[in-house]
Each structure stands twice: as C-alpha cells, then as structure tokens.
Amino acid sequence: MQQPGRAAEIKANGIGKSFGSFRALDNLSLDIGRGEFLTLLGPSGSGKTTFLMILAGFVQPSEGKLFSDGVDITHRPAEQRAAGMVFQGYALFPHMSVEQNIAFPLKVRKKSASEIKQRVGEMVERVGLKGHEKKLPAQLSGGQQQRVALARALVFEPGVLLLDEPFSALDKSLRGQMQAEMKRLHQETGTTFVFVTHDQSEALALSSRVAIFNHGKLLQVGRPDEVYDRPANRFVAEFLGEINMLPVKGVKPADNGATGLCEDRAVNMRCKAEAIKGDAILAIRPEDMSIAAEASANQNGIAATAIASTYLGAATKLDLTTRQGAKVTVSVPNEVAASALSKGNSVWLTWPAEKGFLLPDGGQ
Amino acid sequence: MRGTLSDRMGAALLMAPLLLFLILAYAWPFLGVVKWSFTLPTPGLGQYHALLTDELVQSVFIRTLRIAAIVTVVSVTAAYAITVVWVRGSPVQRVLAEFCILVPFWISVLTRAFGWVALLSNRGLINTWLQSIGFISEPLTLVRNEFGVIVGMSHFLIPFAVFPLASAMRSLDERVLLAARGLGSSRMRTFWTVFVPMTRSGIIGSALITFVFSLGFFVTPAILGGGRSVMIAELIYLRIFQSPDWGLGAAISVVLVVFVGALMALLFRYVKPKQLV
Numbered sequence A: 001m002q003q004p005g006r007a008a009e010i011k012a013n014g015i016g017k018s019f020g021s022f023r024a025l026d027n028l029s030l031d032i033g034r035g036e037f038l039t040l041l042g043p044s045g046s047g048k049t050t051f052l053m054i055l056a057g058f059v060q061p062s063e064g065k066l067f068s069d070g071v072d073i074t075h076r077p078a079e080q081r082a083a084g085m086v087f088q089g090y091a092l093f094p095h096m097s098v099e100q101n102i103a104f105p106l107k108v109r110k111k112s113a114s115e116i117k118q119r120v121g122e123m124v125e126r127v128g129l130k131g132h133e134k135k136l137p138a139q140l141s142g143g144q145q146q147r148v149a150l151a152r153a154l155v156f157e158p159g160v161l162l163l164d165e166p167f168s169a170l171d172k173s174l175r176g177q178m179q180a181e182m183k184r185l186h187q188e189t190g191t192t193f194v195f196v197t198h199d200q201s202e203a204l205a206l207s208s209r210v211a212i213f214n215h216g217k218l219l220q221v222g223r224p225d226e227v228y229d230r231p232a233n234r235f236v237a238e239f240l241g242e243i244n245m246l247p248v249k250g251v252k253p254a255d256n257g258a259t260g261l262c263e264d265r266a267v268n269m270r271c272k273a274e275a276i277k278g279d280a281i282l283a284i285r286p287e288d289m290s291i292a293a294e295a296s297a298n299q300n301g302i303a304a305t306a307i308a309s310t311y312l313g314a315a316t317k318l319d320l321t322t323r324q325g326a327k328v329t330v331s332v333p334n335e336v337a338a339s340a341l342s343k344g345n346s347v348w349l350t351w352p353a354e355k356g357f358l359l360p361d362g363g364q
Numbered sequence B: 001m002r003g004t005l006s007d008r009m010g011a012a013l014l015m016a017p018l019l020l021f022l023i024l025a026y027a028w029p030f031l032g033v034v035k036w037s038f039t040l041p042t043p044g045l046g047q048y049h050a051l052l053t054d055e056l057v058q059s060v061f062i063r064t065l066r067i068a069a070i071v072t073v074v075s076v077t078a079a080y081a082i083t084v085v086w087v088r089g090s091p092v093q094r095v096l097a098e099f100c101i102l103v104p105f106w107i108s109v110l111t112r113a114f115g116w117v118a119l120l121s122n123r124g125l126i127n128t129w130l131q132s133i134g135f136i137s138e139p140l141t142l143v144r145n146e147f148g149v150i151v152g153m154s155h156f157l158i159p160f161a162v163f164p165l166a167s168a169m170r171s172l173d174e175r176v177l178l179a180a181r182g183l184g185s186s187r188m189r190t191f192w193t194v195f196v197p198m199t200r201s202g203i204i205g206s207a208l209i210t211f212v213f214s215l216g217f218f219v220t221p222a223i224l225g226g227g228r229s230v231m232i233a234e235l236i237y238l239r240i241f242q243s244p245d246w247g248l249g250a251a252i253s254v255v256l257v258v259f260v261g262a263l264m265a266l267l268f269r270y271v272k273p274k275q276l277v
C-alpha cells in the first residue's frame, strides 16, 4: 500500500517549548530517519506528548525548527502536515461508524467514492475489524477502538504516524497482541513511526531506536541494545531496567578496556574508560551476573550474602549484600537461588568482563 | 445517587413545602380548568368539538406553532454562536459573551418588550435612522406584526437556549477536534462535520426548551404583536376575560398543557435535567 520512499524523514533542530516560565522542552535536536520506528521514552511530565504535539503541528515550539524531508515545516498548520496521529484515549468520532471514522481523512482529501470504499475495506481487513464496520465507537471494546484509531491514522498513507501511549488503556495480553500488530503494520506500510510510551520494555521490544527524555531534555538516542547496554548516564541506565551499582576504585585504562579494584579485588572491564579515572561506578544488569561457589583470581567476582528471594516464575530474583555493604540484585535460575539462600554467606557474584559499563562516581 | 431510607425521607421533607406550593398554586387550579372545559356552558365534549371546528382558534394555533418554530430556529442559531465564543473563545471573549448572556436576566420581560417597541416602531430608532441616511423613504413596519413578535421573543429566549448548548460543548473531548484537524480537515469542515454533530444533544435540548417556552408566551406577543399577531396564550386571556367564553378558554388551556407536557417528556428523554442549567 505504501511506498517506503514516501515515508517522511524528520529533523528537529534545537526545539524548545515554554509554558509561561516552565520549560517543557529544552534545546531538543533529533533526526528521525525514513521508515524508522522511533520510541520516545521518559517518565511522566518529561515532555514526550509536548514533542509529539509539536511534530503534529498542534503546538508551536517557542524556539527551534522542524524539517520534513528537508522542508521547513515549523509554521505549517496541522491540517497541512498530513501526519497520522493516534491519541491517548483514541479520540474517535463518537457520532460516526467505524467505516465513517476510517473514511474521514479520505473524504477530507476528496477521494472518489469508489476509492474510499476500496481503501476503507482494505484497512478494515488489515486491522481485523471485519464485521464491525457499521458499529459506533461506543459499541466497541478498547482493543477494537484502538484498531479503528490506527486504521484511521494509516488509511491516507501519511508520511509519519505519531502515537501517544496508544496501549496504556489495554490489559497486558491485549497489549502484547497490539504491539505485535503495530510491528507488522510498521513493516507493511514502511511509514515512519514515532511512538510515545513510558513503558521501557515496550520501547525496547518495538523500536528501531529509542529516545530517552527527562525534564524536557533528550538524554540519549540509540538502538534498544545500545541504550540498554551502553546508557549515557545513570538516569538512562536506571530508567531502562533494574541495575546494580558497584563502586570501583583506581580505574585506569588497560588493554582493550579498563581495570580497577572492586571490594579489594581486581576487576577487568571491556568498556572504554577514557573520561573516567580514579573512582567510578560499575553498572551491571541483574541478568548479567551469576552466582558461583567461588571465583578464580582472573575472574571478576565479589563475595556476598544472599538475603532474600522473589520467585518470578521463569527465574528468581535474588537480593544480596556484599561484604562492604553494597546491595545487589541478580536474576538466576530458581534452583540456584534456593541453594544460594541455604548456603548463607558464602557465595560469589561473578560477571564476564564484557558486561557492565562505567559511570562517573556519583555523577548523573 | 442512592441514599438510605431516612436520607430520602429527609429530602422529601425538605422538598415538601415546594411541592405543596406547586400543588396549591398550579395543579389544583388546573384541575378546576379541566373541569370547566368539560362542563361550561353545558357538560360534554362540546368545547373540544368547537376547538376542532373554530377557524379563529385554529388559525391562532397554527400561528403559534409557526412563530414558536421560527423563534426556535433563530434563538438556537444565535445561542449556538454565542455559546461557541463563551465556551471556546479567548479569555476576553468569554467575559464579553458571559455578560451578553447574563444581562438580559436582570431586565424584566416588560421592559424589554417596550424597549423593542422603541427601537422598531414607525418613529423608532431604526426607522428614523434608516430614513435619515436616506436608505428608505417610508418607515418599515417592524412592530405590531409577526416580525416584531419574533424579534422580541428570540431576544428573550436566547439566554435560555445557551445553557444546554454550553453543557454539551463543555463535555466535548478536545482531542477529537485535534484528531480531525490532524487528519487534514480544515477548521470549517471540522466545525460542521465533527463539532456540530457532537453537540447534537445540546441542540435538541436547547430547541425543545425554546419551543416549549415560546408556546406559552403572553406579554411579549401581546405588546409587540399589537393585537394583530395573537398567540395562543393571549387568545386564552381574551376568551376568559373579554368574550367571556370560559369553557373554550379552558379547553384551549388543557390542549396547550397536554402538548407542552408531551414535549417536556421528549425533552427529558434527550437531556438530563442537570444539563439544562
């Protein structure tokens, strides 16, 4: 239906937005590639919706410029931008049937009746709403309303589709199903998707790139594995999932990485440490650490005591305290957790040198 | 709201004086009127038969319906425009609109009717002005006819038409309008194809209120119609106090009350009482 070439390429240049004296967005620059699936991720109030509204043209930025395919669209009104948008809460037309809702953008564009009929039919089929064409939005379930909103936003083949927390009102299983459908729609249409969420697992699962916001600032943009494994700072590291912070002393560059002392034991790290010298924080994800009876001299490891466990079904989350009092959480197979707890204070936490990354001590 | 039994008895007690007053002042006398309609001057359905055959009564009924319909269209249209400004305008516009809506409530219906006479009569402000700029040579007949009645009644009823509309516009989800614009719809098109249909319940409520009020108007048509554009309430007055033909006056009253009651029932099917204020 959609030629990938028609997907838009968007460039935000130094975008800022103030509401009175409040800075909702600050000097935000971001390139969104053609056909990309970009997720805007951040805590509540971080400016995600504001940025999306600026992209759609509903909100004027206080400063900065916006380009679509190289054309300055900063002052172009929303109705001429032709961005598809799915609002939180769907914003369907309550007085129009499913069919009429989906036909609306085509009617506005004065398409012929036969073309409208054909394209609405295709779209209804594509989002799995066959048999519901004549219903009003109030007669549909939440998931079905969501599909109507998606269909309505995609039917006119927009260069970019903007989605503001589209799944936040859906239950978990439906959410998973809709996420899969979104991914499929993205591949089929080839359109540029900009997707807002504050659910980090949703962001990592869906996107080609993730942009992380906090307090109106763009902290980092990158592929899901980049931002997860190499976060730019502590906020990003912690926001993307649980993470352990271990103090490391005397960090200095070494062959392909860095070395330092963690709880008086030498540790090797593969990550780069150009900017970091002396004391630092080693951040490691719970799933990258394991429990061992002992650690050899050239292996990264520290002694710890298991204090509590949380059964999660597929694995167990084990809480430990190191000798020097740092709290660590690891995710381990269920039987490992049970035996670690029974052994009391004599377990070792180990991790491979290529896992983990260094953050400046106490820095953000 | 569901209260306990004692809560409800408390509420009933508090409302009792008002109910008693309504029964004594309206329901009881109305039963008397119903009785007259069947008994005066002789018992039977004679007056209702007369109603169906009397050409004067019928022409007044038709005129009343016509005027009420025109006044409804005029009032709801004007009220819609004012309400859009009141609910969605800039802060300054809102204050101005609110002022325009509230001021008429402070001026009595009599004062306003005579005000319109002063404006519209042959030697009134409008005719004098139009003549002085040479736009017309003979004064236009703007009052003591249906036109004057429609102007005066619409002016009175516009503020009442505003409230159901305002309530419908306030409960409308702003994002739906944004969605329409985002889908490429111009402001005009969004207004006609999304905004207006979404305020439908307000339009219906507003129209029914205006229509029902119009049917029973007395003072305004009596003054601005100048006896040449008699509406149903004035006809009842004439039958009771001047002819006098109490039986026919009573029968017309009963028909009017039943008709209005039916319209009210319709009204409350479309709008909840709290949307009217």
Ligand SMILES: Nc1ncnc2c1ncn2[C@@H]1O[C@H](COP(=O)(O)OP(=O)(O)OP(=O)(O)O)[C@@H](O)[C@H]1O
Pocket: A019, A022, A024, A042, A043, A044, A045, A046, A047, A048, A049, A050, A051, A198
């Ligand atoms: N019209 C406005 N007037 C004043 N402040 C506003 C306005 N719109 C947004 N803000 C403020 O800007 C900040 C960012 O809001 P925004 O809606 O973009 O957050 P968000 O990241 O989408 O949050 P959430 O995840 O809760 O939806 C908030 O502190 C909000 O209060």
Ligand SMILES: [Mg+2]
Pocket: A048, A049, A050, A164
């Ligand atoms: Mg938001």
